[in-house]
Amino acid sequence: xxxxxxxxALLLAFAFSAMTSDADEISSAESKSQRRSKQSGTINVLDTxxxxxxxxxxxxxxxxxxxxxxxxxxxxxLDIFSKRLLENLRAPELAKYGSRLIVSFTDADFxxxxxxxxxxxxxxxxxxxxxxxxxxNKLHIAGRIEGEVPVAEIDRVFRNATKEPIEREVFxxxxxxxxxxxxxxxxxxxxxxxQRPLELGPAVIDVQVFRNRSFEAYxxxxxxxxxxxxxxxxxxxxxxxxxxxxxxxxxxxxxxSNRLIVSVTNEKVDEGGKKLADAFKxxxxxxxxxxxxxxxxxxxxxxxxGVIPVKEIDRVLSKSMKIKRSG
Numbered sequence: 203x204x205x206x207x208x209x210x211a212l213l214l215a216f217a218f219s220a221m222t223s224d225a226d227e228i229s230s231a232e233s234k235s236q237r238r239s240k241q242s243g244t245i246n247v248l249d250t251x252x253x254x255x256x257x258x259x260x261x262x263x264x265x266x267x268x269x270x271x272x273x274x275x276x277x278x279x280l281d282i283f284s285k286r287l288l289e290n291l292r293a294p295e296l297a298k299y300g301s302r303l304i305v306s307f308t309d310a311d312f313x314x315x316x317x318x319x320x321x322x323x324x325x326x327x328x329x330x331x332x333x334x335x336x337x338x339n340k341l342h343i344a345g346r347i348e349g350e351v352p353v354a355e356i357d358r359v360f361r362n363a364t365k366e367p368i369e370r371e372v373f374x375x376x377x378x379x380x381x382x383x384x385x386x387x388x389x390x391x392x393x394x395x396x397q398r399p400l401e402l403g404p405a406v407i408d409v410q411v412f413r414n415r416s417f418e419a420y421x422x423x424x425x426x427x428x429x430x431x432x433x434x435x436x437x438x439x440x441x442x443x444x445x446x447x448x449x450x451x452x453x454x455x456x457x458x459s460n461r462l463i464v465s466v467t468n469e470k471v472d473e474g475g476k477k478l479a480d481a482f483k484x485x486x487x488x489x490x491x492x493x494x495x496x497x498x499x500x501x502x503x504x505x506x507x508g509v510i511p512v513k514e515i516d517r518v519l520s521k522s523m524k525i526k527r528s529g
Contacts, residue, residue: 246297250274250288253306258315260306262442262509264336268368270303270344271336272360275320277328278311283350284329291331293353302364303333331356333363406451407458409433412465417474419465423495426463429503429523430493433466434475434484442509443488452512458519462492490515492522 253260257273264271274291276284288307290296308316319325322341323332333345345363347356412419416432423430433450435443447466449455467475469484481500482491492504504522506515 246300247292247294248296248300248303248305250291250305250307253304253308255306255308255313255316257306257308257313257319258445260304261315261334261336262445264304264334267304269301269336270364270368271334272303272305273316273319273332273334274305274307275316275325275328275330275332276307276309278309281328286350287329287331287347290351290353290356293356295353295357296360299360299364303360331359333360335363335366336368406453406456407462407464409447409450409464409466412463414465414467414472414475416465416467416472416478419463420493420495423463423493424497428460428495429462430495431462431464431519432475432478432491432493433464434479434482434487434489434491435466435468436487437468437470445509446488446490449509449512449515452515454512454516455519458523461523462519492519494522 253263260273261271263269274284274288276288291305291307306316310317310320319341323330323343325332327348329349331347332343335342335344345359347359412422419432420430422428433443433446443466450464465475469476469479478491478500482489482502482505484491486507488508490504490506491502494501494503504518506518510518
């Protein structure tokens with residue numbers, strides 16, 4: 203039972219809050235499973251706590267580790283059927299899947315990512331358990347359970363859904379510049395040639411002014427003597443660009459706002475962006491390319507593919523622009 207879901211609703215929200223209500227019910231379900239585990243001679247059970255009400259966190263972790271994602275949607279009141287299915291998920295018989303999938307037990311009322319997933323995955327009854335073959339482009343449903351089912355049935359669904367291995371996606375950081383289109387990349391040892399102090403500038407990097415206007419961003423950067431950063435994305439089929447955009451607006455990166463002009467561009471909308479994406483051979487999303495703006499050629503000095511932490515973006519930008527980081 204497999205199908206691909208590709209619609210604008212797949213863009214996940216990233217402001218999640220941890221939910222601590224219904225703790226007694228969940229603890230009760232967990233304690234029962236733990237007692238069953240001890241009786242069977244093992245203490246290993248699937249982790250249903252770490253990514254509680256954090257479906258995006260579960261998906262991101264699964265993507266990073268090359269694992270499947272299993273999301274158990276409940277109605278918010280922890281009805282008796284959701285409670286039983288949660289207890290069954292923690293049965294010792296399913297512990298063997300702990301190395302193959304990451305579980306999120308989630309309530310869409312408290313998990314904004316789940317709120318949009320409910321619509322995208324067509325969840326209309328509770329509990330619903332969806333197994334996803336984790337990847338960075340589409341939501342690939344590999345298995346689905348609606349309502350309470352026995353442990354043996356969950357085992358069967360998990361076994362069939364996770365039988366194909368997932369190739370771990372490696373997010374690259376600089377400098378894989380494309381030599382064939384005249385772009386090149388500095389791969390030499392770190393040199394501090396720009397010793398001017400970083401000005402405070404705006405509160406955050408501006409990602410709006412040159413949205414879908416990559417050529418205009420480059421021209422403005424050329425005029426202002428700044429670097430250009432272009433974040434390529436694929437519109438509705440791209441799950442992770444919103445998180446990268448959010449990271450670019452982190453206060454930690456505001457120090458670059460007077461040295462860098464950013465364009466967040468959808469190559470399906472931005473004709474110039476499409477030409478640049480082809481020139482840089484962008485094949486996955488999101489991809490951030492940092493350019494040393496000049497009139498002669500496309501000089502790539504940094505590149506990031508996928509989503510990485512803000513501190514790593516800071517490292518890439520500082521090295522790309524040869525600026526010493528503070529702290």
